[in-house]
Amino acid sequence: xxxxxxxxxxxLGHAVTSRLDRLGLAARFAFAVFRVLGVVFxxxxxIIRELYFSGVRSLSIVIVSGLFVGMVLAVQGYEVLQRYxxxxxxxxxxxxxxxxxxxxxxxxxxxAGRASSAVTAEIGLMRATDQLAAMDxxxxxxxxxxxxxxxxxxxxxxxxxxxxxSAAGVCGAWIIGVKLIGIDDGAFxxxxxxxxxxxxxxxNGVLKSIVFGVAVGLISVFEGFFAVxxxxxxxxxxxxxxxxxxxxxxxxxxxxxVMMFRGLN
Amino acid sequence: xxxxxxxxxxxxxRFAYGERTILDDLSLTIRRGEIVAIMGASGGGKTxxxxxxxxxxxxxxxxxxxxxxxxxxxSKSALYALRRRIGMLFQFGALFTDLSVFENxxxxxxxQTDLSEDMIRTLVxxxxxxxxxxxxxxxxxxxLSGGMARRVALARAVTLDPSIMLYDEPxxxxxPISVGIIGRLIKRLNAALGMTSIIVTHDxxxxxxxxxxxxxxxxxxxxxxxxxxxxxxxxDPFIRQFADGLPDGPVPFHYPARDYVGDLLAx
Ligand SMILES: Nc1ncnc2c1ncn2[C@@H]1O[C@H](COP(=O)(O)OP(=O)(O)O)[C@@H](O)[C@H]1O
Ligand SMILES: [Mg+2]
Numbered sequence: 109x110x111x112x113x114x115x116x117x118x119x120l121g122h123a124v125t126s127r128l129d130r131l132g133l134a135a136r137f138a139f140a141v142f143r144v145l146g147v148v149f150x151x152x153x154x155i156i157r158e159l160y161f162s163g164v165r166s167l168s169i170v171i172v173s174g175l176f177v178g179m180v181l182a183v184q185g186y187e188v189l190q191r192y193x194x195x196x197x198x199x200x201x202x203x204x205x206x207x208x209x210x211x212x213x214x215x216x217x218x219x220a221g222r223a224s225s226a227v228t229a230e231i232g233l234m235r236a237t238d239q240l241a242a243m244d245x246x247x248x249x250x251x252x253x254x255x256x257x258x259x260x261x262x263x264x265x266x267x268x269x270x271x272x273x274s275a276a277g278v279c280g281a282w283i284i285g286v287k288l289i290g291i292d293d294g295a296f297x298x299x300x301x302x303x304x305x306x307x308x309x310x311x312n313g314v315l316k317s318i319v320f321g322v323a324v325g326l327i328s329v330f331e332g333f334f335a336v337x338x339x340x341x342x343x344x345x346x347x348x349x350x351x352x353x354x355x356x357x358x359x360x361x362x363x364x365x366v367m368m369f370r371g372l373n
Numbered sequence: 374x375x376x377x378x379x380x381x382x383x384x385x386x387r388f389a390y391g392e393r394t395i396l397d398d399l400s401l402t403i404r405r406g407e408i409v410a411i412m413g414a415s416g417g418g419k420t421x422x423x424x425x426x427x428x429x430x431x432x433x434x435x436x437x438x439x440x441x442x443x444x445x446x447x448s449k450s451a452l453y454a455l456r457r458r459i460g461m462l463f464q465f466g467a468l469f470t471d472l473s474v475f476e477n478x479x480x481x482x483x484x485q486t487d488l489s490e491d492m493i494r495t496l497v498x499x500x501x502x503x504x505x506x507x508x509x510x511x512x513x514x515x516x517l518s519g520g521m522a523r524r525v526a527l528a529r530a531v532t533l534d535p536s537i538m539l540y541d542e543p544x545x546x547x548x549p550i551s552v553g554i555i556g557r558l559i560k561r562l563n564a565a566l567g568m569t570s571i572i573v574t575h576d577x578x579x580x581x582x583x584x585x586x587x588x589x590x591x592x593x594x595x596x597x598x599x600x601x602x603x604x605x606x607x608x609d610p611f612i613r614q615f616a617d618g619l620p621d622g623p624v625p626f627h628y629p630a631r632d633y634v635g636d637l638l639a640x
Contacts, residue, residue, distance in 0.1 A: 238467035242526075245427055245461040247453035248484045 144252040154257040162223040163265030174273035178280025196295035200303040202281040207313045211274035216320035220353035224328035228349040231332025232342035262325025270317040386435030397593035408570045410580040413590030419573040460535035466526035468514040475510040481532040500528040520551030544576040
């Protein structure tokens with residue numbers, strides 16, 4: 109194929125319109141899902157099952173990762189703080205990094221890889237094997253019965269997972285900083301307690317995870333629901349969930365961080 | 374009175390996927406209590422026709438009446454109310470793979486009724502007994518053979534005692550014994566529950582045994598609408614090709630292609 113300017117322009121135009129098309133589809137889908145959320149709250153049992161599959165089964169990977177990240181932060185933080193002779197601030201540095209950024213962001217990325225990909229594959233296969241169509245023909249709305257509970261489970265799980273990630277991270281930093289390096293135990297905790305603000309740090313961190321939960325949850329059910337009903341289609345959709353979710357989390361994090369933390373002090 | 378007899382009325386329906394017209398000016402009336410077989414080439418729009426009757430697809434032209442309700446114009450809640458009276462057996466059963474056989478059949482009761490757990494258990498076991506699989510209640514769908522899965526799906530489709538049953542290729546991919554079993558079940562259910570059945574199928578023997586009428590689709594229209602006995606003796610080349618399973622005839626063996634020799638010689 110020769111890349112003459114006209115055909116280049118055509119394919120560029122096509123790429124843009126097809127992406128806009130999909131964005132429009134996603135928006136209408138999101139609207140339809142939000143409309144049935146109320147019904148789902150009345151049947152909490154459906155959400156419990158998804159909380160187990162998405163949330164509970166992500167616990168181990170999130171806690172172990174949090175521990176490692178906290179340890180790394182302690183090693184790096186100590187190295188820098190030592191130059192300024194303020195190593196007892198290690199607890200503050202680690203806690204703020206985790207609660208504000210790494211907790212919400214890394215747990216969302218882990219969640220996208222561990223849980224959302226599975227949700228997309230499951231819904232995609234349900235579609236490919238006519239299970240969603242069968243449900244619809246039984247006068248049971250798949251959006252309310254299958255999609256909404258999985259979406260809500262992501263929103264409920266992520267703040268809790270992020271909190272556990274941060275907690276594990278602080279423990280990891282304590283092991284490295286206090287137990288191995290020998291920073292004063294009391295200073296580590298009291299400085300952390302004095303400097304971590306509930307409104308600015310904790311609430312904002314939780315807000316971030318909720319927003320990430322909405323994004324990651326929506327992407328995973330959307331990709332599954334509109335997966336091409338073949339083996340290849342489902343695998344493509346699964347990959348796309350992980351890639352799109354990760355990018356969405358990082359982009360949203362930038363936007364939220366600017367909104368929340370710019371101009372403090 | 375004759376109006377009441379027509380449980381499904383399809384009037385001049387046109388349906389297209391994008392540019393491709395699948396059904397074109399198709400009309401068909403189905404009376405209460407009938408077993409109607411729909412035959413036609415693969416990709417001829419038979420599943421599409423079932424989709425239109427069940428309201429999963431909307432025609433671009435024409436009207437689809439089911440129990441005197443114009444399906445494409447129904448609101449979602451009215452459509453769902455109608456669908457509670459329609460059972461559908463999907464081509465590969467479409468059992469919920471995360472639920473056991475018992476829970477698959479219990480699903481419509483749990484979703485649509487307020488029956489007690491005891492009552493649901495009794496009803497589910499009765500439905501499973503009717504398809505001969507009460508002993509398989511605890512199995513998961515992945516542990517079933519194709520024929521068993523189809524029977525469970527059948528039990529699930531009739532849980533709410535629908536007045537209309539839609540079967541999409543219920544015999545495809547089954548061994549002859551299972552075909553016989555499913556065929557007899559369909560006939561028995563239709564009589565016992567006073568249902569109306571529409572069966573999309575390629576299995577001519579079973580069709581001629583089961584159906585009151587055979588509707589053959591071609592080029593998006595009803596090609597003919599005959600009693601089974603008339604199909605047996607028909608001399609129409611298209612019907613003979615179907616009945617005798619001839620590879621070539623009015624339905625060509627070859628997908629449209631350019632000239633064979635020319636294709637081979639082209640570099
Ligand atoms: N979702 C779809 N999008 C586009 N084309 C479709 C879709 N579903 C079916 N088709 C096409 O419509 C035609 C009729 O399909 P179908 O009604 O399933 O045929 P049949 O059940 O008679 O084999 C087929 O050629 C099929 O490729
Ligand atoms: Mg079909």
